[in-house]
Amino acid sequence: MRIVIARMEHETNTFSPMPTPLIAFGAGNGVGPAFGAEARVAMTEARVTMGGMLAVAARRDCEIVTPLAAMAYPSGPVHAKAYERMAESILDAVASGCDAILLDLHGAMVAEPNRFGSGADGERDLLAAIRRIAPRTPLAVGLDLHGNLSRRMIEMADIVVGYKTYPHIDMFETGEHTARLLFDMLDGRIRPVIGFAQAPVLAQTLMMNTNLGAMREALAGAHWREKDPGILACSVFGGFPQADTRDAGMSVVVVADAKRPGARALAERTARWGADFLDSRRAEFIFAETPLHESIAAAVRAGQAGAGRPVILLDHGDNCMSGGTCDTVDVPRAALEAGLDGIVVGPTRDPEAVAAMLQAGVGAQVTLDIGGKTPMPAIGVERPRPLRLSGTVRAISSGEYVVSGPIFTGQTLHMGRTAVLDTGRIKMVVTSELQEPLDLACFTSVGVDPLEAKFLVLKSRMYFRPVFEPLAAAAIPCASAGVTSSDNAIFRFKHVRRPIYPLDRD
Numbered sequence: 001m002r003i004v005i006a007r008m009e010h011e012t013n014t015f016s017p018m019p020t021p022l023i024a025f026g027a028g029n030g031v032g033p034a035f036g037a038e039a040r041v042a043m044t045e046a047r048v049t050m051g052g053m054l055a056v057a058a059r060r061d062c063e064i065v066t067p068l069a070a071m072a073y074p075s076g077p078v079h080a081k082a083y084e085r086m087a088e089s090i091l092d093a094v095a096s097g098c099d100a101i102l103l104d105l106h107g108a109m110v111a112e113p114n115r116f117g118s119g120a121d122g123e124r125d126l127l128a129a130i131r132r133i134a135p136r137t138p139l140a141v142g143l144d145l146h147g148n149l150s151r152r153m154i155e156m157a158d159i160v161v162g163y164k165t166y167p168h169i170d171m172f173e174t175g176e177h178t179a180r181l182l183f184d185m186l187d188g189r190i191r192p193v194i195g196f197a198q199a200p201v202l203a204q205t206l207m208m209n210t211n212l213g214a215m216r217e218a219l220a221g222a223h224w225r226e227k228d229p230g231i232l233a234c235s236v237f238g239g240f241p242q243a244d245t246r247d248a249g250m251s252v253v254v255v256a257d258a259k260r261p262g263a264r265a266l267a268e269r270t271a272r273w274g275a276d277f278l279d280s281r282r283a284e285f286i287f288a289e290t291p292l293h294e295s296i297a298a299a300v301r302a303g304q305a306g307a308g309r310p311v312i313l314l315d316h317g318d319n320c321m322s323g324g325t326c327d328t329v330d331v332p333r334a335a336l337e338a339g340l341d342g343i344v345v346g347p348t349r350d351p352e353a354v355a356a357m358l359q360a361g362v363g364a365q366v367t368l369d370i371g372g373k374t375p376m377p378a379i380g381v382e383r384p385r386p387l388r389l390s391g392t393v394r395a396i397s398s399g400e401y402v403v404s405g406p407i408f409t410g411q412t413l414h415m416g417r418t419a420v421l422d423t424g425r426i427k428m429v430v431t432s433e434l435q436e437p438l439d440l441a442c443f444t445s446v447g448v449d450p451l452e453a454k455f456l457v458l459k460s461r462m463y464f465r466p467v468f469e470p471l472a473a474a475a476i477p478c479a480s481a482g483v484t485s486s487d488n489a490i491f492r493f494k495h496v497r498r499p500i501y502p503l504d505r506d
Ligand SMILES: [Zn+2]
Pocket: 144, 145, 146, 168
């Protein structure tokens, strides 16, 4: 028996100006995807979906073929050539003959128009191409909870399973679940049928924490439905809202066992029931944005009550893990204008400013325009405004550090050449590349102690939480004009299905 197992993941922010070429993808630390045997080495024991799939397959007497392991952090649409190269590697493996296919996909991939289709639904184009050469080969797909799913895509697979957690801590288990069902199908123990329903809700990722509120209840419902012996998998998808595609938004996928009577109706009914639940709680999936000056005032109050611990100004509208440019400066500017001091700003991408500081040298006095350099035409920001600061260059580094925190533990991360500018009131960590502040070392590696800050600006949504939140007096969400904003008013949706809440309120 020959099984093809591959990973091709990207969460595409269609509003993001950040490019997504082939080298943006990697199998871990590398630059560019891993192909063939390298992909297998990179993914064996990796705590991601493909790792779980490989672990299950390795226990079976089968030949495993791994054409591709590729994942890129969120950014704009995948370049056509990159998409084609990755898709072709999977299609070649399928075309050379296989008995089953296991895919680790995201569900919200958008590509530039390419030879496989319009690119608007990257996963559907890939599955359609596979089905043209392997129309009946058992095919199982593991997906991210942020997938934007369509019935046309789902129905090309035999089995679809999504993560049940956000922050995602069950990727490996999702891969195991998907692979287990595929082997049960190959062994003739089950005959999967899929039910699908969309909820007309464009939920915001900030409100999809599966430990809180309506999302927690929805996932509890999915776990409960999986106790029904006729239901093989029940997955709730929050969707990814920074995607102007027809099928952006929430959905539910149910896999039932057609060896039992009424399976198709059960799958459809359960999916519809889940989608109706999401719709009934739709207001809870929308983040209530506060004007920036009010957030700054709230941060000052939190600081006074904070017993000396820093208050996080959470710049969630410019989160590079969701496609942000990592160079907007609305939040530090507002903090300075409000008269705050003791401000420390986490990684802000500006290679030009870093180069200028590098040339000036540590200890030099400089006046620089920092950040605010990447136009974001899709949200109407054609000419962003940098932040002009005068201060001392405090540090220059290669931007490498080893993570000690709980996410990516032990990995070496790269911020690119990095420098610190200190004006006395504000210290900014300026990087050459995108960097999510998920570990203290993005500060400490350049000699900045984030715990000495009164106010700590972090461009993040979820990944700062395990490390920074317990150390802070409070984390105050701050609105900024960025491509990961939770203010739908700044996005111009043209393609998403209508009506959809909250764009169309009733
Ligand atoms: Zn996700």
